[in-house]
Amino acid sequence: MIMSKPAAALIAAATLTALATAVPAQATTRGSQGQAHAGRIVWTQVLDGAFTTARIVSARPDGSGLHVLTHPGAKVFDINAVVSPDGSRVVFERDLPPQGRATLAMVGSDGRGQHTIPVNCTDPCAGVQDPGWTPSGRRIVFTRVIGPFDLINQSAHSAVLYTARQDGSGMRRLSQRGIDGVYEDYHARFAASGKYLIFLRVRNRDLKTAVFRMRPDGSHVRQLTPWRLAADVPDLSLAARGPTKDLVVFETFGQGAPKGSQPDIATVPATCHPLAACIREIRYVTHNGAGPRASFNPSWSPGGKRIAFTDALFPAGKPAIGDIWTVRPDGRGRQQVSHSPRFEFRPDWGH
Numbered sequence: 001m002i003m004s005k006p007a008a009a010l011i012a013a014a015t016l017t018a019l020a021t022a023v024p025a026q027a028t029t030r031g032s033q034g035q036a037h038a039g040r041i042v043w044t045q046v047l048d049g050a051f052t053t054a055r056i057v058s059a060r061p062d063g064s065g066l067h068v069l070t071h072p073g074a075k076v077f078d079i080n081a082v083v084s085p086d087g088s089r090v091v092f093e094r095d096l097p098p099q100g101r102a103t104l105a106m107v108g109s110d111g112r113g114q115h116t117i118p119v120n121c122t123d124p125c126a127g128v129q130d131p132g133w134t135p136s137g138r139r140i141v142f143t144r145v146i147g148p149f150d151l152i153n154q155s156a157h158s159a160v161l162y163t164a165r166q167d168g169s170g171m172r173r174l175s176q177r178g179i180d181g182v183y184e185d186y187h188a189r190f191a192a193s194g195k196y197l198i199f200l201r202v203r204n205r206d207l208k209t210a211v212f213r214m215r216p217d218g219s220h221v222r223q224l225t226p227w228r229l230a231a232d233v234p235d236l237s238l239a240a241r242g243p244t245k246d247l248v249v250f251e252t253f254g255q256g257a258p259k260g261s262q263p264d265i266a267t268v269p270a271t272c273h274p275l276a277a278c279i280r281e282i283r284y285v286t287h288n289g290a291g292p293r294a295s296f297n298p299s300w301s302p303g304g305k306r307i308a309f310t311d312a313l314f315p316a317g318k319p320a321i322g323d324i325w326t327v328r329p330d331g332r333g334r335q336q337v338s339h340s341p342r343f344e345f346r347p348d349w350g351h
Helices: 004-016 273-279
Strands: 038-047 054-059 075-081 089-096 101-108 113-119 125-133 139-146 158-165 183-192 199-205 208-214 232-236 247-251 265-269 295-302 307-313 321-327 343-350
Touching: 038 075, 038 307, 038 321, 054 089, 075 125, 089 125, 101 139, 125 183, 139 183, 183 232, 199 232, 232 295, 247 295, 265 295, 307 343, 321 343
Parallel strands: 054 075, 075 343, 101 125, 158 183, 295 343
Antiparallel strands: 038 054, 038 343, 075 089, 089 101, 101 113, 125 139, 139 158, 183 199, 199 208, 232 247, 247 265, 295 307, 307 321
């Protein structure tokens, strides 16, 4: 996944390489729990040992009904798939050879009608990536990266959030003004009401990451997680009521955990303020300690009852293993979704 150089190093390569000691969780009995197991989960399935080619697949939350959605060519990497609010379409990032320039594409949830989204990205634009949806499903959100990469830590001159219609027209900025070259914004997820969104922010001077919240006009920006926790891949529950309403799930240490620890999945309320109050309200879904298990890439089910995530294993001298699992927000009831020998990660749970 090509983005600004620090973000590429942090969010793409680290997602794969920092998990070298991860181990898949123990299987539990599969079964249906009503709405908690409704919808379909989409994710990235890597097709080669060198991690150069990947496609988007989907399945029911119990792992049945596996369906291949995209058919990339050699050294084309499809990633960051997100299901539309009505469940009919999937927007995703396609990284193209030889330099991995990122574009956006869309495909029907049945695998039909795949097409590139012609978002305006001419030189010095280096790519558009990490898509999402507005609540109505009429518009997409994404990060647009503008070079050259000659600022601190080889940062881009701009890597901020934009929104556009599904055909790429009507593009407008979401990120607050004045952050270009200082911060980079990625992975936007809107509240069901559309009144605010959460996103991942990279601090370019030291490459730390944290989850933030703001209004769609770029105002009222609030930090939800501390820089030291290096949060990554946040998702916002769309539950209309109950304990997960306005609750953000994220992975810790997305760019590599400190010695003696592993990435975990945790939650924080999107409504907390100030940061000190948010820190007190962080709750862990997984408790991996020193490992060997690592948990990452969390995504809420449509009703906020369960969380999809990735567990991985990189055995010495053997192919990497990564599978999709689901779990309740209290950390109980783990259930395995995918069983492929291929490495699978970055799930999104849609209708």
